[in-house]
Amino acid sequence: MLRRESTAVVLDAGVGGSAHAANPAGRAARRDPRRRVLGLAFDAFGELLFTFGVLCALYLVYALWWTNVTASIENRAASSAFQHTLAATPSAAAAKPADDLADGTSFGFLYIPALGPGWRALLTQGTERDQVLNTGAVGHYSTPVTAMPWDASGNFALAGHRDGHGMIFRDLDLLKPGDKVYVQTLYGWYVYQLDREALSVPIDDVSVLAPVPVGSGFTGPGRYLTMTTCTPMYVDTSRLVWWGRLVQTTSRGVVPAGLGA
Secondary structure (H helix, E strand, O other): OHHHHHHHHHHHHHHHHHHHHHOHHHHHHHHOHHHHHHHHHHHHHHHHHHHHHHHHHHHHHHHHHHHHHHHHHHHHHHHHHHHHHHHHOOOHHHOOOOOOOOOOOEEEEEEOHHHOOOOEEEEEEOOOOOOOHHHOOEEEOOOOOOOOOOOOOEEEEEEOOOOOOOOOOOOHHHOOOOOEEEEEEOOEEEEEEEEEEEEEEEOOOHHHHOOOOOOOOOOOOOEEEEEEEEEOOOOOOEEEEEEEEEEEEEOOOOOOOOOOO
16 A cells, blocks of 8 residues: 555656656746747737738739639620620611720720630720729720721720730730731721730830830831730739731621631
8 A cells, every 4th residue: 555655656756857857948938928928929920921821822812813703704794795786786887987985885806816716805995904904805095095996097006914804915925927916896807917016115105005106117107006915924014015007907797818707
C-alpha cells in the first residue's frame, strides 16, 4: 500500500516537475503582459493577411471569370435581338441611315476572320463601360464624335475590352497589315483593310480618333477605321491601336467575298 502511494507520488512529481523545469520561458511569458499582447497582435495580423488573400482571390475570380460569364449572357441576348431586327427590317425601310444614335443602341456586327472562324462582335453606340463595353460589345466612340461606316468620310472608331467582361478584343495584337474587317449594318456591308498598328499609345491621346487619325499614315480625308483596346493586359495604362481604310461596300443581301459568312 505504501509502495503504491510512493510510486504515484514519484510519477506525479516527475511529470509536473519536469514540465515546469523545462519551460521557464512559458512561465515568463505568462507573467509578462507585453509578450501576451505582442502574440495576440501577430495572430490578428496573420488573420488579416489571410482574409486579404481570400478577398484578392475572390476579386480575381470575379474580374477574370465571372464578368466574362455575365457579359456573355448579356451579349447573346443583345446580339439575338439585333439579329431579329436585321431579319425583320426590309432593305427598302433601311435605305436611309439613322443619325444621332443614342448610346447603348446596337447597330451592327463586326467580323474579323483573322481572329478565328465565326468571330463576331456586336457593335453598340458609345464607349461607356457599364452600358456598353462591360456587356461584351464593341463600342463606337460617340465622345469624341466619330464617323459611322455609312458616312461619306471620317474615322469609324471602335473600342473593346481586352480582359474581363467578354474580352472581345483580347487578341487584337495578333492581327497584321492586310487583314480584313467586315461591318454588317441595316444599310449594307462595309469592308476595311488594316494598314498600321500602334503598340502603345497614351491612354488620353484622342488624336488617334481624329477624322484623319494621327499616327495612321493617312494624309487626307477618307473613310477610315480605328480599333482600340487596353495594353498591356490587366493593367490598362496605354492603348493598342489598329487603323484601316474602307476598300469595299455591298448591299445588305450581298455578303462580301472572303467573309465566309
